[in-house]
Amino acid sequence: MRVGVVTFPGTLDDQDAARALRLAGAEAVPLWHADHDLKGVDAVFLPGGFSYGDYLRCGAISRFAPLMTELVPAAQAGLPMLGTCNGFQILCEAHLLPGALVRNAGLHYVCRDQRIRVDNASTAWTTDFAEGQEITLPVKHGEGRYVADAETLAELEASGRVVFRYAGSNPNGSLNDIAGITNEAGNVVGLMPHPEHAVEELTGAPGVDGRGFFSSIVRKLVNA
Amino acid sequence: MSVDTVKRAGQTPDERMPFAELGMKQDEYDRVVAILGRRPTGSELAIYSVMWSEHCSYKSSKVHLRQFGTKAPKSEALLVGMGENAGVVDIGDGWAATFKIESHNHPSYVEPHQGAATGVGGIVRDIMSMGARPVAVMDSLRFGGLDQGDTRRVLPGVVEGISHYGNCLGLPNIGGEVVFDPCYIGNPLVNALCVGLLRKDQIKLATAPGPGNKVILFGARTGADGIGGASVLASATFEDESQAKRPAVQVGDPFMEKLLIECCLELYQADVVVGIQDLGAAGVSCATTELAAKGTGGMTVDLNLVPLRDPTLRPEEILMSESQERMMAVVTPGDIDAFLAICEKWDVPATVIGEVTDTGRLVMTWDGEVIVDIPPGTAADDGPVYERPFHEPLGQHDLNLDTPDSLERPSDLRTTLLQLLASANLSSREWVTSQYDRYVRGNTVLAQPADAGLLRVSEVMPGAEETTRGIALATDGNGRYAKLDPYAGAQLALSEAYRNVAVTGATPLAVTNCLNFGSPEDPEVMWQFAEAVRGLADACKTLGVPVTGGNVSFYNQTGTAAINPTPVVGVLGVIDDVAKRVRSGFPAAGLRVVLLGATYDEFGGSEWAHVAHDHLGGLPPRVNLEAERDLATVLTEAAKQGLLEGSHDLSDGGLGIALAEACLAQGVGATVSLPGGDAFVDLFSESTARALVCLKPEHFETLTDLCARLDVPCYGLGETGGDSLVVEGVLEATVTELRMSHEATLPGVFG
Amino acid sequence: MARVIVDVMLKPEILDPQGQAIARALPRLGFSGVSDVRQGKRFEVEVDGPADDAAIAEVRKMAETLLANTVIEDFVVRVEG
């Protein structure tokens, strides 16, 4: 099970993502933004950070990285892909996921432990959760308010493509409390919270609820 | 416009040079002339004026700071001491940590966001230049009164600046302070700390040895940042105002800095760096003179080769520019290609601008002409040293006599507790800290609201041993205590930071400090400074923790009104097994609550006197370093034996606040009874060398034995559990009530 | 050398918290008579040649693909002056 972890200039959570994958028994394979090489990975993790400083718009410049010209068709062909935070923003900018992430309604960056409800436990990254299960993951972002036009939103809701919703108070004012979504095929998932910061007792958020993401993908790849 | 060359300086010996406009005194200028045997060129004057400024030369503080060296306790852990970009300590298993705190006070007043942001950027580069990977930041902040208008401008900007820059670098923010006091209105303090990790055999130094080696400037291009003063040199006549419009505000580019971090680490790994220096204040002037002075002694630089953001910059301005996100490295000719290739990979511009020589001269050219020709050591090391006069402030004695004994003490201690808990300085800092990423890099074991930040040492570093160790860091400082007695105030700052590290289970190892004071030209301020340094040096000796570096910030005053003297002290500690760290507060019900240390009737400079009576007078709580050391020994020993479930130190607001905060940590209540005869003193005195711990009942006896061995007073106060804090016979408040008081204050002001 | 301006604003149906925060702050600062504020971005693009139709078309493409996210933003391209 080889899972690629992408590093753009300004990516920050790549070492955390790699650690979380290793803890789950996967091999974390570094992927470099300027390469055209997916190194034959079985899945891809787009970690958080401030790629290109998040200047212009979060994820706007990264979307044009050479690696993305390989990643986009691979995702469309079914390669499992998880984008957290900046990774989610990049997936939206690259139109692998609909909608966009804009400035938090509170106008501040917010780092806190957040209750999240899993609304779709059938994507490549969520099978080890139960539908309706509440988990705690850190959020840490300044631009995480999910927006989409009414039609897109209705379509996401109707097709069960809202994967995660903020439970308790919404940290950023996202529409319908959306914390994460998936594409139609369920292989590409993006969310603002950080599962990779909730996999060890000692560090990160209280609890280890993030492990489910990694065990889900490992199970899927093993069974594939 | 022609440039002032060395040749021209020889031909026009009497030309008036604007040294006074650059903040230089006549006698200082005369010394430059004596050193050079002629008048300096404009560029040379630029170099000497910045290098001999208070900020770079420490001319007013040097004679005092020497005590940190002369009184330094012997410490095996100290690998690099004062004088380098940052101190380095051995933390075991082949690992070393480097840390330093630095001020960016005035820029943060002028433009809070950018000022604070570039403060973080600057200290991070100091840590990088030691060969380390920066792994966390902290910020120690002082603002005017919470109800003062300008605080609403300064605080949000400062916090946003730190948040944006630090978050964007991917450095967890693991602690700091936010203090409000009207004395800081107009002079906010922004002190930023960075800590880095490295293999102890890979320390880098700022030195340029080896004639023939190349000098490379890399990172951001040079612009007209922070060169207000230099414009008088670059104008056609010194009176020419046309150029005097250069910005005084530097804008940071954290993205470039992040690239620089990764780029530097890859350069170190490839072993293509002979010496390295960050560019901070005094930019190219400082980097070239210091590198040359510490190396073979000579260097040539072609200033035309410096990549510019603003092509109109003159050489004098290039020399003084404080543009951010730049570094300078010395590289052997054979490694140049490899060096440049790594820079290119990270999209970091890099340019060879000079060469190391053995001439003993720093020679710079512009358009082929020599414009600087100086012995670099004279600028870097031989700056003026002042023995500034000092004396005790006129009102000091009266201030000390105005004790809090006469203040009316409350009978309703519940109200007092809630009032203190909601006060500006004791209320929850969540509004601030929630804007900081505390999780990134995945090694944060403790951060807010813990007493100290604690990191696991598990960076990905080639060749490094695996280790179970962790490092803990805390910063503290209390300007009110220092105002009452600067000698004791500095020691109390150290005591508290030391204690904060110890309550996590870590052993304090080393100290950094940032000394924030008014004008050194005021003998009363200078006395405060001298006393604070003496106090800190003495206390470090007693506690066995050396000062490894720091920073002095003078002139924090408006007119003649100086801030309270504010020595901020940072302590770094090590824990052998990070899994044995002690959590903050009460983690569960059914635990024994124990108070360690003795309580006296001490309210001078206390939070209670401040909040309830707006009173500042008397003397601060008594310093008791031996007791601090013994308390720390109990705490670290108990942690090592796994006796403790939770801990919290006692400081501002005393036991009452500590109990409330311990309950708030996980929402677990407690029922306690007070040990002494006077509930008010028990709850709100700020006596030092005390901590609160909780443990499983079966461990209580082991702990009391340990305390008895070390002569640390130990009182079983009660037990954790329930939804309320109950102080028997005195007060009762639900955790929800405590939380509402504690958490509403800052959001109420800042939204 | 010519300067082409790209103005980017959030689409009207997208909540603009920054603009709203400003609108709310105005009365407190003693400004009345403002019914709404919206905050967007302004880019000044310096092109090497003249700002002719070809250059403007190029900047428009830039705006569409990079400077604006047309999922949430509208943009206008114009020549300074």
Place this chain on the structure above:
Amino acid sequence: MARVIVDVMLKPEILDPQGQAIARALPRLGFSGVSDVRQGKRFEVEVDGPADDAAIAEVRKMAETLLANTVIEDFVVRVEG
């Protein structure tokens, strides 16, 4: 009701990391011929009355105190159209 525009740009001598990041990215995206990009803010202020001199003066004061940070930014106030 009228719309007054406030354009806020960093002063020319102040580093604009955002603009620089965009300018550096353009060639990689296949856009050539751009020598510089600067990024600023654009505010659309809806005033209740007409955009007369008094209203514009008011918006100018707003820009000075709130919309622009005059330590590092310049601004221009103009009426849409």
